[in-house]
Amino acid sequence: MATLLHIDSSINGENSVSRAVTKSFREAWEEQHPEGTVIYRDLAANPIPHIDGAAYHTQYVPIPDRTPEQLAAFALREELAGELEAADAVLLGAPLYNYSIPSSLKAWIDHVIIMERTAGENSTIAGKPVTVVSSRGGSYAPGTPMEGNDYAQSYLEWLLGGALKLDVSFIVPELTLAPIVPAMAPLLEKSKESAARAHEDARAKAKTLATQLAA
Incomplete structure (x- = not known):
């Protein structure tokens, strides 16, 4: 049976939109793979240390x-890279914090990128499907005042899809701060619509991947 590597990084616990959407994905995945394996890491509850010189070199x-x-020094990198290699699919919860990804997720990325192993011409992870749930407090869509200032999706798209040659796709719920920021109250309905689409997309993506991997 297939193995899913599920990683969350939001610091917002039960109030997290990215966590809610990754949960929808995971539940749909588990419906298709009731006997499968899920490797789960909560980088907010159990952060991994940032990489040091000994571990890197x-x-x-x-x-x-x-x-x-x-x-x-290399033991944690070995463990984390091994989890990534063992997975048939990867699910990343990557909310936008200060225009980029959470530092806890960056720490994980730094550990799992190993030259001539997960990175390089003979990468052990090339082609692996990765679904990124990148929630955003506001909107950074084309035509909005903040267009172009989301450096989380662009970074992950280049790194995962380009440098590491993973098969990466994004689910992007927007306006997640509308329910709690008074000034964003007029955008509440759009926020709800964006969240609903994200949950629908997550469930559909999980089922599609499950079908592909079972073929």
Whole structure:
């Protein structure tokens, strides 16, 4: 049966829109794969440490030549990359924070990008389907005042789809702050419509992937 790697990074707990949408995806996935495996990481509840010099540079040392200290420094990277490689599909909750991705998600990314393994011409993850739920408090759509200032989606699109050659797609619920920011009250209905579309898209995407992987 298929394995899903599900990662959330929102700090907003039960109030998180990205978490709600990834939950819809996961539930639809599990309906299709009741005997499958879900590897779950909540980077807000259980953050991983930012990568340090020892963990980073050990990737360039041949495995037989690594010291015990280097092996220990690299152990988390080995674990995280192994989870990514073992997954048949990946689900990322990546809300827009200060125009980019949460630092906890960036830490995860820094650990799993290993040259000549997950990155490079013979990547072990190339072609793997990745669904990114990138929620945004406002709207950054074409024609809006904030158009072009969302650096989360553009960064992940280039990194995941370009550099790492993953099969990446995005689900983008917008205006998520409308229910709690008085000045955005006139946009509340649009916020609800965007969330509804995101949940629908998440369920549909999960079912489509499940069908493809079962073929």
